[in-house]
């Protein structure tokens with residue numbers, strides 16, 4: 299089998315650099331997740347997610363991140379495969395190397411992380427991409443439409459509900475369009491009115507069900523269908539995923555908490571080796587600094603994993 303030529307040390311250096319980038323991301327991600335622990339109706343975490351979802355520099359970073367994850371996985375698998383092809387006949391006796399046992403598990407823990415990551419993306423990231431249904435939120439002020447306020451007042455003056463007024467308009471329009479041939483335009487106008495009325499109903503329902511934050515800024519717990527209605531009626535005001543409530547809801551179920559703890563354990567196994575290994579590949583280690591790198595690696599790994607684990611555990615315990 300012929301694989302494209304790339305020197306194995308080049309591949310190792312690329313894996314180490316990409317891994318280093320991912321180490322920085324993980325620390326950042328774990329730190330930001332701690333906002334979920336605040337009992338502030340998600341004010342901080344939602345503001346953070348809003349920034350992440352709207353800032354174009356972050357969007358470029360996100361593409362780079364997904365690319366880095368994909369490349370990191372591909373290169374490691376490629377390295378493992380070329381190493382195997384270089385020695386088609388296995389050693390008669392398994393070597394007892396001093397290599398840390400976790401290093402031998404790197405490929406396997408990597409594959410497990412990949413599987414867990416896809417499940418994690420289905421929980422959150424794919425909701426943002428619109429591939430999976432979730433819960434959404436939108437700023438109240440964005441839903442206030444002066445045209446509709448006028449429409450409701452008009453309905454009140456004529457002693458009708460807004461829905462009755464739309465029905466009335468529709469009937470009149472059908473008679474009018476029978477004489478003039480603009481049925482498509484009129485139907486579109488009426489459909490637009492109905493969507494906007496539905497937006498008003500959504501706001502009313504949110505008020506009745508207490509789904510508006512105390513500062514009256516956000517409507518939360520919008521369903522996928524409600525989000526679709528809002529997007530249709532006001533395309534410029536696309537509701538955002540409500541990651542704060544989604545995370546809190548998910549981590550109220552024991553099986554999801556346990557699943558995530560397993561995910562963090564596998565990350566722990568992977569990182570234990572990844573940190574010193576990246577330094578070694580990049581030639582940044584020597585006898586003088588080896589111990590420091592080892593200690594730093596341990597501190598980093600425990601810190602990141604404990605920060606990640608704190609969120610599901612504390613949310614589950616209601617703290």
Ligand code: HEM
Pocket residue numbers: 324327331347350351360363411415418422423426541545558561562565606607609610
């Ligand atoms: C308590 C644990 C975790 C929670 C609550 C959490 C939450 C989230 C949320 C809400 C998003 C979407 C954010 C957005 O796109 O604006 C996200 C994305 C992401 N998560 Fe996590 N996450 C956790 C653990 C992890 C772990 C352990 C990893 C890596 C191994 C990870 C990797 C990612 C990646 C790569 C993305 C997509 C990039 C991004 O949007 O920033 N997450 N996570």
